[in-house]
Amino acid sequence: MEHEITLVVNGTARRVRVPARRLLSDCLRHDLGLTGTHVGCEHGVCGCCTVLLDGRPVRSCLTFAVTVDGAGITTVEGLAGPDGGLSAVQRAFAECHGLQCGFCTPGFLCTVTALLRENPVPTDDEVTEGISGNLCRCTGYQNIVKAVHRAAELLAEES
Secondary structure: OEEEEEEEEOOEEEEEEEEOOOEHHHHHHHHOOOOOOOOOOOOOOOOOOEEEEOOEEEEOOOOEHHHHOOOEEEOHHHOOOOOOOOOHHHHHHHHOOOOOOOOOHHHHHHHHHHHHHHOOOOOHHHHHHHOOOOOOOOOOOHHHHHHHHHHHHHHHHHO
16 A cells, blocks of 8 residues: 655655655655665664755664655755855865765764754864764765864854
8 A cells, every 4th residue: 555645855855655664864865766765774773865864864674655745855956055066064074085885874864954053153063962863974974074174164164
């Protein structure tokens, strides 16, 4: 049995028919064609599938699509500014070399976007805690932490 749901993805209402057990990550990737959301462990441990659900980070590989009917979802594709330019967080990750292979990057970008909305000037310890649910096998995290602080600076300059 399929259910028709509406998801407001990156500001656009999208209607889709999904089975009750379709994961949000699969709905985004396969039904809506938004492949920026990556699926790593499929157990909610790695954070690669993190998206923003009404502004808060969630693991899309643990969330059934039918449970978020009507909700606002922001994927990595929706982080760019209205003009299509990179967001401050995206720019900071690029500037500070906060990515290497890029597989974990979409989850980090969504997580950090939410972190900086809640805490615009985090300490190193708060950054470490804030990104602790996202795993990266390439960078060693130092440049990711630098990127978070740089993004905080960029956001402060924008306001």
